[in-house]
Amino acid sequence: GAGVSQSPSNKVTEKGKDVELRCDPISGHTALYWYRQRLGQGLEFLIYFQGNSAPDKSGLPSDRFSAERTGESVSTLTIQRTQQEDSAVYLCASSLGLTRGYTFGSGTRLTVV
Amino acid sequence: AQRVTQPEKLLSVFKGAPVELKCNYSYSGSPELFWYVQYSRQRLQLLLRHISRESIKGFTADLNKGETSFHLKKPFAQEEDSAMYYCALSVNAGKSTFGDGTTLTVKP
Numbered sequence: 001g002a003g004v005s006q007s008p009s010n011k012v013t014e015k016g017k018d019v020e021l022r023c024d025p026i027s028g029h030t031a032l033y034w035y036r037q038r039l040g041q042g043l044e045f046l047i048y049f050q051g052n053s054a055p056d057k058s059g060l061p062s063d064r065f066s067a068e069r070t071g072e073s074v075s076t077l078t079i080q081r082t083q084q085e086d087s088a089v090y091l092c093a094s095s096l097g098l099t100r101g102y103t104f105g106s107g108t109r110l111t112v113v
Numbered sequence: 114a115q116r117v118t119q120p121e122k123l124l125s126v127f128k129g130a131p132v133e134l135k136c137n138y139s140y141s142g143s144p145e146l147f148w149y150v151q152y153s154r155q156r157l158q159l160l161l162r163h164i165s166r167e168s169i170k171g172f173t174a175d176l177n178k179g180e181t182s183f184h185l186k187k188p189f190a191q192e193e194d195s196a197m198y199y200c201a202l203s204v205n206a207g208k209s210t211f212g213d214g215t216t217l218t219v220k221p
Contacts, residue, residue: 033208042213043199056208091157101147101159102209 002026006092006105013082013112021077021108025094032075033102034067035091043091049075082112115140117202119212126190127220134185134215136174136200145203146183148174149211152196160185160198170194190219 005024013019025032034046045059049069060066064083069075079086089109093102116139126132138144146163161169163176163183174185183200195218201209 035211043211045208045210048208099145099162099164101162102149103159104149104157106156 004092004094004103004105006090006108008108009106010109011111013110015084015112016081018078018080019082019110021079021090021092021110023075023077023092023094023105025073025075025092026103028072029094029096029103030072031095031097032069032072033093033095034075034077035093036088037091037107038088046077046090079110082110084112086110087112115144115202115204115210117200117210117212119198119200119215121215122213123216123218125218125220128192129189132187132190132194132217132219134198134200134217136183136185136212138181138183138200138202140181140202140204142204144176146174146176147201147203147209148172148183148185149199149201150196151199157199190217192219192221195219 007022011019030051032049035043036046037043047060047067048056064080067077089107091107092105095102118137120135148160149157150160151157161167172185172187174183176183197214197216199214200212203209
């Protein structure tokens with residue numbers, strides 16, 4: 001596609017429910033990243049996929065968080081048993097390589113009530 | 114661990130004045146550095162990369178390894194430059210560490 005697409009754009013969920021966030025990267029971008037941005041704070045790295053290599057999961061805050069990516073296409077970030085502290089904007093980005101920088105999606109605003 | 118510090122959370126200048134957004138990083142090797150910008154109601158987008166030594170929308174940034182800085186500069190600020198600016202550092206297979214951002218307001 002022309003850009004990185006994320007869905008849904010907004011999600012309100014009840015505490016304890018599971019949510020699934022989707023990211024469609026730019027076609028041909030081998031690298032895909034998930035970040036979290038809490039209100040008034042910077043971007044917090046969650047997970048990184050590069051081609052068929054094992055993902056870098058070092059930023060996932062707990063085992064309630066998981067992510068998958070099929071080949072070099074769509075990725076889903078799943079949060080199980082959501083907590084209020086999970087409320088944030090979840091950003092996805094894709095890239096052609098280290099020196100090229102990221103192209104970001106518009107984010108999913110998650111609110112846990 | 115790598116760290117990016119943007120010491121100013123808020124920065125306000127008048128139209129036509131020079132502007133400098135500060136960015137300091139901690140990393141002992143050769144980093145890849147970037148500036149990203151987020152205009153109101155738009156998505157975060159890449160502004161410039163240090164490796165390309167380019168000027169985008171009148172902005173430039175020079176990597177100073179001695180001072181571990183990558184400050185963003187523009188000689189004459191415009192109202193449309195008002196936005197949130199993030200400095201980012203990539204050192205390990207493309208994963209980036211971001212600063213907390215600086216909100217720039219250019220007053221008429």
